[in-house]
Amino acid sequence: MALNQLNFSIENASPTVALGEAFHLGVVGSGDLEMIIESKEQGGAVSFQILSPVTGFDDLWKRVADAFVRESGLGNAHIEINDNNATPAVVMLRLRQALAEATAR
Amino acid sequence: MTKWTDLQSASFLESNARDRALGLVDEGSFTEFCGPMDRRPSPHLGVLGDAVEYDDGVVTGVGRIGETPVFVISQEGRFIGGAVGEVHGAKIVNTVRLAIEMLDAMVAKNPDTPEAHKPIVVFSFETGGVRLHEANAGLLAHAEFMDQVQKARGKVPVIAVIGSKVGCFGGMGFVAAAMDAIVMSEFGRLGLTGPEVIEQEMGREEFDSSDRGLVFRTTGAKHKYIMGDCNFLVKDSVAAFRAQIADLAVLPIADFEAMRRIGSEAAVDKQLALVALAVELQPKDSLDVWAHAGNEAPAELNDAPYEEFIAKAQRLAV
Amino acid sequence: MLQTKVNRSWENAKQDTAQRMEAASRFIGNGKQVKHEDTVALLEAVIRPYDIVNIEGNNQKQADFLAECLNKVDRGKIHDLHMVQSAVPLKAHLDLFENGIAKKLDFAFGGPQAGRVAEFIRDGKLELGAIHTYLELFGRYFLDLTPKVSLICAYKADRKGNLYTGFNTEDTPTIVEATKFRQGIVIAQVNEIVDELPRVDIPADWIDAVIESPRPFFLEPLFTRDPALVTDTQILLGMMCLKGIYGPYGVKRLNHGIGFLSTAIELMLPTYGEELGLKGKICTHMILNPHPTMIPAIESGWVETIHCFGGELGMDEYVASRPDIFFTGPDGTLRSNRAFAQTAGHYALDMFIGGTLQIDKYGNSSTATANRVAGFGGAPNMGCDAKGRRHVTESWLKCGQELPNREAIQGDMPRGRRLVVQGVETFGEGRAPVFVDKLDAWKLAENANLDLPPVMIYGDDLTHIVTEEGIAYLSRCPDLESRMAAIRGVAGYTEIGLQAKPEETKRLREAGIIMTPEDLGIDRSRANRSLLAAKNMQDLVTWSGGLYNPPARFRNW
Numbered sequence: 001m002a003l004n005q006l007n008f009s010i011e012n013a014s015p016t017v018a019l020g021e022a023f024h025l026g027v028v029g030s031g032d033l034e035m036i037i038e039s040k041e042q043g044g045a046v047s048f049q050i051l052s053p054v055t056g057f058d059d060l061w062k063r064v065a066d067a068f069v070r071e072s073g074l075g076n077a078h079i080e081i082n083d084n085n086a087t088p089a090v091v092m093l094r095l096r097q098a099l100a101e102a103t104a105r
Numbered sequence: 106m107t108k109w110t111d112l113q114s115a116s117f118l119e120s121n122a123r124d125r126a127l128g129l130v131d132e133g134s135f136t137e138f139c140g141p142m143d144r145r146p147s148p149h150l151g152v153l154g155d156a157v158e159y160d161d162g163v164v165t166g167v168g169r170i171g172e173t174p175v176f177v178i179s180q181e182g183r184f185i186g187g188a189v190g191e192v193h194g195a196k197i198v199n200t201v202r203l204a205i206e207m208l209d210a211m212v213a214k215n216p217d218t219p220e221a222h223k224p225i226v227v228f229s230f231e232t233g234g235v236r237l238h239e240a241n242a243g244l245l246a247h248a249e250f251m252d253q254v255q256k257a258r259g260k261v262p263v264i265a266v267i268g269s270k271v272g273c274f275g276g277m278g279f280v281a282a283a284m285d286a287i288v289m290s291e292f293g294r295l296g297l298t299g300p301e302v303i304e305q306e307m308g309r310e311e312f313d314s315s316d317r318g319l320v321f322r323t324t325g326a327k328h329k330y331i332m333g334d335c336n337f338l339v340k341d342s343v344a345a346f347r348a349q350i351a352d353l354a355v356l357p358i359a360d361f362e363a364m365r366r367i368g369s370e371a372a373v374d375k376q377l378a379l380v381a382l383a384v385e386l387q388p389k390d391s392l393d394v395w396a397h398a399g400n401e402a403p404a405e406l407n408d409a410p411y412e413e414f415i416a417k418a419q420r421l422a423v
Numbered sequence: 424m425l426q427t428k429v430n431r432s433w434e435n436a437k438q439d440t441a442q443r444m445e446a447a448s449r450f451i452g453n454g455k456q457v458k459h460e461d462t463v464a465l466l467e468a469v470i471r472p473y474d475i476v477n478i479e480g481n482n483q484k485q486a487d488f489l490a491e492c493l494n495k496v497d498r499g500k501i502h503d504l505h506m507v508q509s510a511v512p513l514k515a516h517l518d519l520f521e522n523g524i525a526k527k528l529d530f531a532f533g534g535p536q537a538g539r540v541a542e543f544i545r546d547g548k549l550e551l552g553a554i555h556t557y558l559e560l561f562g563r564y565f566l567d568l569t570p571k572v573s574l575i576c577a578y579k580a581d582r583k584g585n586l587y588t589g590f591n592t593e594d595t596p597t598i599v600e601a602t603k604f605r606q607g608i609v610i611a612q613v614n615e616i617v618d619e620l621p622r623v624d625i626p627a628d629w630i631d632a633v634i635e636s637p638r639p640f641f642l643e644p645l646f647t648r649d650p651a652l653v654t655d656t657q658i659l660l661g662m663m664c665l666k667g668i669y670g671p672y673g674v675k676r677l678n679h680g681i682g683f684l685s686t687a688i689e690l691m692l693p694t695y696g697e698e699l700g701l702k703g704k705i706c707t708h709m710i711l712n713p714h715p716t717m718i719p720a721i722e723s724g725w726v727e728t729i730h731c732f733g734g735e736l737g738m739d740e741y742v743a744s745r746p747d748i749f750f751t752g753p754d755g756t757l758r759s760n761r762a763f764a765q766t767a768g769h770y771a772l773d774m775f776i777g778g779t780l781q782i783d784k785y786g787n788s789s790t791a792t793a794n795r796v797a798g799f800g801g802a803p804n805m806g807c808d809a810k811g812r813r814h815v816t817e818s819w820l821k822c823g824q825e826l827p828n829r830e831a832i833q834g835d836m837p838r839g840r841r842l843v844v845q846g847v848e849t850f851g852e853g854r855a856p857v858f859v860d861k862l863d864a865w866k867l868a869e870n871a872n873l874d875l876p877p878v879m880i881y882g883d884d885l886t887h888i889v890t891e892e893g894i895a896y897l898s899r900c901p902d903l904e905s906r907m908a909a910i911r912g913v914a915g916y917t918e919i920g921l922q923a924k925p926e927e928t929k930r931l932r933e934a935g936i937i938m939t940p941e942d943l944g945i946d947r948s949r950a951n952r953s954l955l956a957a958k959n960m961q962d963l964v965t966w967s968g969g970l971y972n973p974p975a976r977f978r979n980w
Contacts, residue, residue: 002151002152002153002154003152003155003156003157004154022142024141024159027121027122027158027181027183028157028158028183028184029184030183034141034158034159036142036144051151051157053154053156054854057854060916063916067916082146082158082159083156084156085853087656087850087851087854088849088850088915089656089848089850089890089891090654090656092891093655093891093947097947097948100948115953116958270651292959292961292979315975317977317978317979321979408964408969408980410965
């Protein structure tokens, strides 16, 4: 019954994008999420912590996260997501928005 | 993040809690208290398996309008309807407390502090009241907040701002009514019992909550403006709300007494006169009261755009 | 000399109708009026077992009072009716089968009763004739499914029995013409009987009985979409459609349905569409219901003409005030007509754009779920290239010429092709994948004993798929294998999407068969509600100059 917590890391041997200061984005509305994205030295990897009321989508989260890391070249980062049943389209949209904001700083 | 200049022209109704907080004060002046980076979600929701938000659905902080320090509270309706839980409650209560402490410290240091330098509190409501998952803490927060509003009286103006999607209902409707001034846009709604609950308790014949026109005629800002429940009706933009707050920020504290709905013999007399009027008038619809207030074509007035409404509306005198 | 001439009466149908009307005559007064209390007795007098009966109703106006009365007839007298009707959205429509009054059903759209249709078929309570498109069913009214008795509805009748169907004329002329000109019986429920009608939509001598219903007929505001509910992802898809499809093909003649994607597109015409310089080049001629969200585009001069399947609550006055755009009568009010709008929809559109619950790996799409027999209304007619089309428009020609191996298949004869577009997010509600290996329609076919899985749009009719990942230009694919690769390439993180090979997708992007938002030059960060010309219902009213009057449940002031 408790909130479902998912932790995993996506390796990135050769990061091309690094973050500045930590950045927060989003609202935990229905079908949406908030995230904090911050730099964390961990051998190139991007670690994810996801809290979601919905279970059974662990693989989907990993697929989306993996695609995001590959597409963006982001490395050495930690991303925390508070989810309320966002679709992959929304997850990807918010990840891209957060990265754009966080690297623009 | 939306630029401050873009926020000014943005619809207040469309803006989320953080954008409202940022946009209501001067550019770059906002400092958030206990923001998402501090990671203070509700300790209760997660246990129940419900989604959490790091700021627990409310943005609190301080900024400036001109010379005036503005303590801001801004609720996020998209997160569980802006409902008040334990953390959310602690944040709103302590924001007012900080404003009072600041005022006290200022006056202790300089009894002649100009009015424009004294802090105000602005509360952008978007809530249905108590969060049922943590109802005891939520109710307690309502009481504590009321207590702070009483302590602020005559010292720090506490201004309600209502123009977001969820409106301001439940216990928070009481809280707003107890504040010094209320500013609404026409999309704002203010009430105690929510429309669905009234229908459930009184029946569909008494109140059809799916009739949104009826809901707005009863709880919406135009009606509240005519009734005197809200003091100011502004256009739906962040800039319009900000301009109204800027006007209020420089007023002497004594000027707020006349704007209040409760807390004086005069206010009680006015309420009693309203009850008597209701008995005499037996209105079937809010528009009956509008007509009594001297509005000849109330239905048309209800549909009129903002400028026309403000120019024509006759407010109820009791 | 062969003696083939039959010896028979040629007026059996006419005589049968005369007998029935004789039995009903004691209920029918001046001006063909029947008291509403006598309705059940009237129906018992004119309907016989095994009759083909039509109850007017589609997804909007409903002859609801007559449907309820038909349920009250003595089932000893009336049973085994064969119902032929556009839609069965009311409980009363299916109660007829539960009550043993009706046995067989031919229809086009199930709506909220779709679950019961499936259940009744399984339980043997309902014998399904076929699921049709609207046009297909209308055609059969004039061929092999002509109603003997039709129960229709209108706003008003005059004292002679002329009818005014006005804004919501919809199916009425088609039903009445098929029934009456084959010696059948037409019974109308009306909201009121008046001295003078605004105009005559159905002449009195085509009508046999008129009943002033105890309450107005039910009308659903089905095409009203609140701009406040449009999401960022829908806006992104809308930007892709405008920049990647509407603009490049010059889509002038089209239909929009009730999906929020088309709502987003409608609300972005005066903003993003204007910015792209598309005014006058797209969306000039439309076949759609009077969507309130079209108001900003109409008011800013995008649209030349709109013909409507039906009406929409609250749009009466606006439509009446824009007769250059809408089809209005001498009295000034709209006359909708589903048959004509669907005909235009089948033959004359440049493009159909819609949404769906599922798309399979071949591109077949369906809104069918395992336990609901819903039908697809008009979508299959609009969502295909009409084989009988002969006139040419720019976009039709352009799309037809895109097929790279056209000569290998068709020889040297030039052909055109309609754009048929599905716009979907890769995952729908509850993270249900839209792209699937096999449609649920297969399970439905099994559960409801259907001969074929109900497919809304066949894969080979589909020319474009738009998702948040990109646009698949299926019209540019030479064969099934490349179509499937293009579909995989925009299917995101669904099981189908995961089968995409990155190098293959890259090749398709280079060939212009897949275009991502980046390929199209779309800045994803602009995909937010600030692009909407109206953000809430009141904005629509403001755009309309106060002429649009939204139903109470949609008001936000």
